[in-house]
């Protein structure tokens with residue numbers, strides 16, 4: 127028998143066998159409970175990186191485990207294939223986006239298959255394929271019909287390099303595009319939006335239905351939705367028959383309002399501005415229009431404003447207060463106007479100090495002292511007429527009540543969440559399926575005309591939308607009246623594609639419907655979702671929104687798409703950085719004992735950082751797989767850190783896992799060799815009685831396992847129990863691997879290698895290993911005489927009787943000082959315990975030449991020898 131572990135040939139062999147036997151395919155119509163395992167589908171960049179290996183290894187262990195635990199499992203995979211990189215490749219290298227994308231998909235698919243991930247490729251979806259985006263378009267029309275899609279002129283984030291609109295989330299804290307890095311500008315455009323704000327309250331409240339999501343993800347979503355409870359108040363404008371509406375979470379401070387601020391885009395700005403302020407105000411508004419939203423609202427940026435010359439009346443105090451325009455107020459947000467209460471709001475305090483506006487204190491802690499900064503805590507209301515002396519928390523409700531009574535305001539809830547801007551002025555996305563008719567207005571493309579196909583033979587210049595320049599594609603007859611009309615040339619945000627792909631998987635080949643409701647309901651919700659924390663807000667929020675809308679349209683029956691969420695940590699590796707130049711140096715150019723910059727000789731900083739090309743610290747998965755095999759790469763990733771924590775790459779630990787698999791290989795092949803020679807026992811499973819009758823068939827069912835057999839059996843079933851506890855709940859793969867290593871050691875040290883208990887141990891080790899190291903496990907399972915795949919076996923169950931220990935640990939002391947411990951039978955009485963202690967090598971050694979005067983026995987715990995002298 128070949129005794130050398132050769133991972134590559136084993137992997138090739140088993141991947142082929144699994145494919146032939148359709149082991150990974152979604153089972154239909156069985157009585158088994160369902161388990162929907164899902165990993166976030168990747169953008170097909172063409173390259174496999176360690177982050178992918180980690181993400182998909184995690185989902186694969188879960189899927190394989192659940193199959194063995196008796197579930198019918200769906201573990202699908204697809205491609206988030208629309209988006210800018212393909213279009214940029216077209217612009218830079220002249221490769222059509224479809225060609226570039228499909229080539230990358232083919233390459234990545236091959237790499238995923240090499241990883242031995244049990245994906246059901248018959249359910250593969252590709253978002254840029256017409257048979258998928260046809261249904262993305264159909265879903266858009268569902269939103270349109272439900273009144274949840276609309277067009278509106280809006281100030282948008284404009285990326286001047288990519289010539290496209292960006293969502294707020296795609297603009298970083300410095301006001302730069304997440305992709306091109308360009309400084310983002312503000313621009314007014316007619317855009318398509320989805321009304322996610324209609325679902326704000328549900329999206330917030332239903333976070334409570336997700337006990338198995340990480341708390342920090344739920345917190346991030348709650349903050350993004352940003353619910354605030356307060357009041358809507360109206361301030362009459364002096365000399366006009368109009369009012370300025372504001373939203374405030376602090377109605378208790380209304381007597382402290384010393385000015386109002388309008389957003390520069392607010393429609394009232396022109397009318398409230400007096401003649402002498404007009405020129406200055408216009409200049410200011412034009413300046414602000416060039417700033418990005420981030421620039422305008424960042425906390426550390428100075429707040430800029432200009433008085434309009436107009437005045438409003440505080441509806442409570444009756445005071446006249448000035449109306450200003452300022453950059454930090456956004457028109458899309460709330461009412462586009464705010465009340466300035468400098469004494470009790472940090473931002474207002476800065477603004478009022480800068481422009482010397484009055485600061486009026488209306489809430490105090492205990493005494494009224496001059497403010498050096500805003501007092502934002504609750505307290506007692508003062509300078510507030512009939513509300514004086516009232517607790518300010520109660521004052522909120524009292525002011526709202528008074529506003530309702532006098533008709534100048536009411537209670538209101540406001541959200542930070544805004545409607546989802548889905549328009550993109552790019553080519554490589556699903557065209558928005560509407561036609562603009564001069565007579566009928568916006569007309570949906572009839573369902574029978576879907577998909578609205580992306581035209582081919584497109585010229586990519588990198589400037590503006592290629593679709594808008596294609597007259598033959600744009601000009602069509604109105605489906606309603608036949609008048610010459612024009613297609614919408616915007617395509618959809620790619621987050622649309624990924625907001626429903628998990629609903630398509632259970633019925634991925636359906637040509638007639640978006641999906642069969644019964645089939646999708648059968649599998650939804652996803653039982654375990656695995657992906658990166660970078661999707662904690664947008665992708666997950668949009669998917670939750672889609673799920674709720676489609677539920678309300680009667681297409682599915684679940685409220686939430688993802689029951690459990692695991693956000694895996696990053697894969698990091700050592701990076702070497704020159705602290706003076708800020709440049710990174712490749713590890714291969716560095717002496718790890720004494721890291722110095724090879725060019726300048728300066729000492730380098732060494733730290734762990736996410737693997738990336740620019741830091742020269744990436745480890746190529748193909749290299750690791752080529753050297754050690756896929757199973758070792760998987761074992762290392764699972765063993766090195768709990769899945770939600772960052773993982774630090776370490777070659778020595780990879781080597782360690784390879785050695786472990788080699789030890790398992792030797793142990794099992796030795797056993798298999800003996801079994802074949804007729805000296806070993808057949809593999810077995812079952813309870814203690816079965817083991818007993820096979821171990822000692824002559825002696826019936828009496829308790830006659832030898833001590834060595836009992837010890838080994840305890841080790842086997844302890845491993846089963848511990849691995850189960852590690853995997854139920856939080857998927858602590860790292861400690862599960864440790865348990866397998868312990869079991870491997872117990873088997874290697876076993877004194878009963880010809881016993882059926884040993885065979886039980888070998889069986890168990892292979893079964894436990896199967897989800898983690900699927901290839902070697904199947905090969906070894908085969909070698910010990912099985913014909914079926916290990917992956918269709920049942921997951922082992924711990925036999926509680928094997929776990930009972932009939933020994934206790936007895937502490938041996940001399941003159942109260944602990945000298946060590948011995949194992950003794952658990953039922954021993956005081957006299958027997960003393961005897962075991964006296965007879966132990968430990969006591970003999972420490973009592974040599976001494977006279978024992980007294981022996982103190984604490985049953986079940988210790989024996990203490992009192993000696994003379």
Ligand SMILES: [Zn+2]
Pocket residue numbers: 563564565566567569604605606607608609611
């Ligand atoms: Zn028409």
